[in-house]
Amino acid sequence: MSGLQRGRPRSAHAHQAVLAAAVELLTSGGYQRLTMEAIAAKAGVGKQTVYRWWPSKAAIVAEAVLSGHLAAAASPLAETGDVVTDLRDWLSGQLARLTDPSSTALLRGLTAAAAESDDDAAKLYERFTGPFRQYVVRRLAIGVQQGQLRPDARLDAAADFVIGALIYRTLTHGNLSGQGGVDDLIEVLLAGLGPRPGTTATSPG
Known part of the structure; x- marks a missing residue:
């Protein structure tokens, strides 16, 4: 938990009110306009109470977002037997969630908070970026086993490529939400992972 454990025990109701605020x-104003004072007023608690429980707005944002908002967006890739279809459907679904204005604001705030704190950056990876990456690596590994991808494919690097593109597009309003954008990304990815010319492999369809 990002908050400081000092003074009187937290009221569970006040704690949740601060996170919700x-x-x-x-979501409504962005990270730059967010202040500890505004959070306290919105939550209906004293400013000193907020400062006693959390050292900064970054700590509040990290805990609030990672306690059940963006973390819920991470989900495993389907395993239909077609790695291209599974990657396409997963990326399209994640983009639909993350490019929602509310989710975009939360991701931007969390990224800003992580930039201010190594501890929050570690939590960002552990609870958000890491699970996304693991799901992609796992699905690509199955593609290797099924002969759809090269056995020497660098799966970790490929997953970094996918997650990096996903977050970049979300943070910068990049247009990857259309099917053409997703297909282009997958085409570039598979150009590095697909079977080399002259090798035998099962076609992804």
Whole structure:
């Protein structure tokens, strides 16, 4: 947990009110306009109470977002037997979630918070970026086993490529939400992972 454990024990109701207030203000106004004072006023608690429980707005944002908002967006890739279809459907689904204005605001706020704190950056990877990456690596490994991808494919690097593109497009309003954008990304990815010319492999369809 990002907050400081000092003074009187936290009221569970006040604690949740502060986190909910941070999410609402972050969604409506963005990270730069978010202040500890505004969070306290929105939550209906004293400013000193907020400062006693959390050292900064970054700590509040990291806890609020990672306690059940963006973390819920991570989901495993389907295993239909067609790695191309599974990657396409998964990327399209994640983009639909993350490019929703509310999710975009939360991801931007979390990224800003992580930039201010190594501890929050570690939590960002552990609870958000890491699970996304693991799901992609796992699905690509199955593609290797099924002969759809090269046995010497660099799966970790490929997963970094996918997750990096996903987050970049979300943070910068890049147009990857259309099917053409997703297909282009997968085409570039598979150009590095697909079977080399002259080798035998099962066609992904």
